[in-house]
Amino acid sequence: MNRGRERRHRRAAWWFLLPNLLGFAAFTAWPLVASLLLAFCSWDLLTPPHWIGLGNFFQLLGFHRESGAWVANDPHFWQYLGNTLFMLLSLPVNIAGSLALALLLNRKMRGIGAYRLIFFFPSILAGVPIYYLWRWIYNPDHGLLNQLLKFVGIAGPDWLGSLLWAKPALMAMGTWMTIGGSGMILYLAALQDVPEELHEAAHMDGANAWQRFRLVTWPAVMPVTFFIFTMGIIYGLQSGLDAAYVMTGGGPNGATTTVGYYIYQKAYLRFEMGYASAIAWALFILVLGMTLIHWRRGRQGLG
Amino acid sequence: MRKRRSLFWHVPLILIGVTMLLPLVFMGVTALAEPGHSMQAADSLLDFVLPHSWRWQNFAEVGRVIPFARFYANSLIVSAAVTAGMVFTSACAAYAFARLEWRGRDAVFTAYLATMMVPGAVTMLPNFIGMKILPDLLARMMPWINWQAQRVLGTTLHDPVVGRLAGIDSYFALIVPVMFSAYGTFMLRQFFLSIPRDIDEAAEIDGAGHWMIFSRMILPLALPALATLTVFSFLGIWGSFLWPLIVTNQTELGTLPLGLLAFQNTGNYGTDWPLMMAAALLILLPIVILFIVGQRFFVAGAQAGAVKG
Numbered sequence: 001m002n003r004g005r006e007r008r009h010r011r012a013a014w015w016f017l018l019p020n021l022l023g024f025a026a027f028t029a030w031p032l033v034a035s036l037l038l039a040f041c042s043w044d045l046l047t048p049p050h051w052i053g054l055g056n057f058f059q060l061l062g063f064h065r066e067s068g069a070w071v072a073n074d075p076h077f078w079q080y081l082g083n084t085l086f087m088l089l090s091l092p093v094n095i096a097g098s099l100a101l102a103l104l105l106n107r108k109m110r111g112i113g114a115y116r117l118i119f120f121f122p123s124i125l126a127g128v129p130i131y132y133l134w135r136w137i138y139n140p141d142h143g144l145l146n147q148l149l150k151f152v153g154i155a156g157p158d159w160l161g162s163l164l165w166a167k168p169a170l171m172a173m174g175t176w177m178t179i180g181g182s183g184m185i186l187y188l189a190a191l192q193d194v195p196e197e198l199h200e201a202a203h204m205d206g207a208n209a210w211q212r213f214r215l216v217t218w219p220a221v222m223p224v225t226f227f228i229f230t231m232g233i234i235y236g237l238q239s240g241l242d243a244a245y246v247m248t249g250g251g252p253n254g255a256t257t258t259v260g261y262y263i264y265q266k267a268y269l270r271f272e273m274g275y276a277s278a279i280a281w282a283l284f285i286l287v288l289g290m291t292l293i294h295w296r297r298g299r300q301g302l303g
Numbered sequence: 304m305r306k307r308r309s310l311f312w313h314v315p316l317i318l319i320g321v322t323m324l325l326p327l328v329f330m331g332v333t334a335l336a337e338p339g340h341s342m343q344a345a346d347s348l349l350d351f352v353l354p355h356s357w358r359w360q361n362f363a364e365v366g367r368v369i370p371f372a373r374f375y376a377n378s379l380i381v382s383a384a385v386t387a388g389m390v391f392t393s394a395c396a397a398y399a400f401a402r403l404e405w406r407g408r409d410a411v412f413t414a415y416l417a418t419m420m421v422p423g424a425v426t427m428l429p430n431f432i433g434m435k436i437l438p439d440l441l442a443r444m445m446p447w448i449n450w451q452a453q454r455v456l457g458t459t460l461h462d463p464v465v466g467r468l469a470g471i472d473s474y475f476a477l478i479v480p481v482m483f484s485a486y487g488t489f490m491l492r493q494f495f496l497s498i499p500r501d502i503d504e505a506a507e508i509d510g511a512g513h514w515m516i517f518s519r520m521i522l523p524l525a526l527p528a529l530a531t532l533t534v535f536s537f538l539g540i541w542g543s544f545l546w547p548l549i550v551t552n553q554t555e556l557g558t559l560p561l562g563l564l565a566f567q568n569t570g571n572y573g574t575d576w577p578l579m580m581a582a583a584l585l586i587l588l589p590i591v592i593l594f595i596v597g598q599r600f601f602v603a604g605a606q607a608g609a610v611k612g
Contacts, residue, residue: 005507006404012513013399013408020396023483028418031429038428045432104316111313117598118320122327124594124601127542128560129583133330136576144329144351180323182605189606238422242544246564263424268549273428280424287422 038277045271056278076254077262077279083167084237084258090171091232095225097179102187103217116188123181131246134173135160138247160248166255170243183228187221194220226298233294237287259283328352334361334580361581365566368578371585373464373555374562376457377477378541381558384478386536390529393487398517400488401495402503412492419485427546430480434550437470456556464555476550477558481540487532494528495521527603534597535604538590559586 039056043049062073072078105116122130137144138159146156159169194217202212240258244250250257250265257265259279267276328351335354338361365371399405400412438450450468457464466472502524503516511519522529544560551557554565563586566579594601 008513009403010405013403013405016395016399016403016513016517018395020392020483020488023392023479024415024418024485027430027480027483028421028426028485031426031433032418032421034429034432035425045435101319104312104319107312109312115316115320118323120602120605121594122323123605124538124590125327125587128544128563129586132563132566132579132583133326136333136574136580137326137329139576142576144326147351176323176326185602185605234420238424245544260422260424263428264545267428268431273432277425277428280422280428284422284425287420291420 035277035280038274039281041274041277043273045273049274052274056275057282059275060278060282076257077259079254080257080259080262083254083256084240084260086167087171087174087240087258088233088236090174091229091236094175094178095183095228095232097175098181098183098228099187099221099225101180101184102191105184105188106191119180119184121180122177126177128242128246130177131173131243135247138169160256161252163252163255166248166252170240170247170256173243183224186224186228190221190224191217230291230294230298233290234287237283237290325351330580330584333576334584335359336361336577338575338577358577361577362585365578365582365585368582369562369565370462370555371562371582373457374557374559375585377556378559380474381477381547382537382540384474385482385540386533388478388482389484389487389536390532392482393484393491393532394522394525394529395517396488397491397495398513398521401492402516402521403513415485416489419489423545427549431549434470434473434476434480437476438467441469462555464553466553466556471550472553472556473550474556477547477556481543481546484536487536490532491525491528494525498524527600530597531600531603534593534600537593541590 038049040051040053041049042052042055059073060077063070064073065071101119105112105119140146140156140158140161143159145159149156157165159165198216198220199212202216207215238260240256241260241264244256244258244261245264248256250261260283263276263279263283266272266279332351332354335357337356337358400408400415441448441450448468450470453465453467453472455463456466456474466474469475498521502520506516506520542560543558547558547561551561563579563582566582567574
């Protein structure tokens with residue numbers, strides 16, 4: 001490569017990057033630094049912030065002795081972290097569901113395109129309007145779900161108001177919204193790349209349907225599974241804020257408050273900016289840690 | 304034999320399809336119900352799919368609760384501006400990452416990608432504080448403009464919409480901070496990489512500048528990818544909730560998802576669900592239209608993130 005070309009490329013790259021880089025510096029890089037600093041401060045936005053070192057993290061993650069037992073300094077955080085992890089349990093279910101739908105759709109048949117569109121449709125609508133729809137569906141007296149249950153003689157509970165059912169109700173809604181979304185589309189594309197001969201060969205060797213799935217299909221779609229799982233962890237650990245805000249207010253008794261919603265409450269309702277930053281960074285480190293563990297294991301699994 | 308087998312496969316497909324569509328049908332039936340009548344117990348299963356009334360006025364009456372047209376305008380302005388900005392800045396950056404050769408390129412790109420793992424909650428806090436202090440900051444730098452003042456930014460049917468030029472309660476806050484996307488850059492870079500190299504090398508030898516190559520050759524070839532990013536950015540901003548919630552206090556500056564909050568507790572007994580569902584359907588309408596017009600871009604967008612880099 002000649003030097004003139006290299007210089008021209010470097011100068012052009014600078015100009016092409018500039019707009020994005022400015023925005024990136026102002027709204028991602030600098031805030032990242034600022035929030036890390038804030039995590040070591042106490043600030044209510046009214047009086048000047050002051051440095052308290054690791055104080056926020058002791059409050060958030062620490063324990064103290066109280067009448068002979070270890071008690072968390074912030075029991076709410078641990079409850080909400082538990083909620084978040086519990087709701088993450090729907091991730092494997094959703095992924096299995098997406099794969100099942102893709103397997104159903106992966107055949108040449110009249111009308112298969114229409115089915116694909118219908119399955120895909122809810123995932124693009126997801127958002128506040130759909131949260132209200134589901135709040136209405138879960139309405140104890142007049143909602144769709146309990147009216148349907150009445151036909152089979154079951155008196156349904158107050159789904160979103162019940163300690164037992166609130167979390168599963170939100171998870172079921174999440175399944176409805178995501179099962180036919182990008183996961184299914186990715187699986188479908190991966191399945192169509194599996195050579196027909198492989199299946200035929202396995203068939204000739206006397207493998208039954210389950211064995212063909214285990215030995216041919218499952219390894220072939222492994223990269224997709226890995227990808228969806230990674231994204232699901234990153235996204236799932238942060239999620240739950242909008243749904244909690246719109247549908248439950250985080251209740252009953254904090255049963256549907258996720259870490260993301262807790263940060264919102266601390267930051268924008270109580271104006272504890274330093275503490276909220278500390279929670280956000282704890283969440284960030286959790287996301288990083290879980291993603292790294294998953295990658296490690298994925299590397300081994302993928303061979 | 305073959306025919307019977309294919310019929311057999313229709314059974315689970317139809318069952319799942321019905322599950323996917325039933326909530327949406329229920330939404331439509333509710334939106335057309337008389338206020339209060341949606342509360343009646345259903346007598347048969349058909350009541351869930353056939354409206355007992357066709358009260359189209361519900362769609363007109365949503366304007367009684369909030370200045371719905373104003374919220375619609377806000378959402379359209381914000382979504383269009385963010386989308387245009389995001390597609391432009393992402394395409395420029397993607398060109399630098401995919402078609403230009405410079406030292407440190409891959410390191411910078413990796414740093415870019417790594418920020419996609421940062422939870423939104425981490426950066427949102429300082430950004431919120433930034434918007435809060437921005438008017439004072441600007442007033443110190445450019446004192447000849449009154450940055451703190453509330454001024455008229457538009458009108459509803461009856462009242463003026465007031466807000467600031469920048470900071471909390473401004474279109475600036477709704478648009479600019481959310482306009483820069485590492486994801487968009489990543490996605491477009493993947494696509495730009497797939498365009499054959501000889502195209503721009505030949506043009507370069509002929510003496511074409513990089514802006515020329517970018518705008519006349521690469522962008523036209525990348526139209527499908529640009530359309531995919533457009534659809535996805537629009538969809539994301541149209542539905543975004545938290546950021547508009549925290550940077551607006553003036554009701555009339557809100558976007559549609561915020562407007563929906565006002566439909567809670569509007570009826571005599573709690574929420575007027577027919578009105579709420581009518582409003583929700585009106586909000587979903589542009590997405591449905593977009594989906595009908597350009598569904599292949601939705602499908603492409605669902606796949607875009609996973610292409611190996």
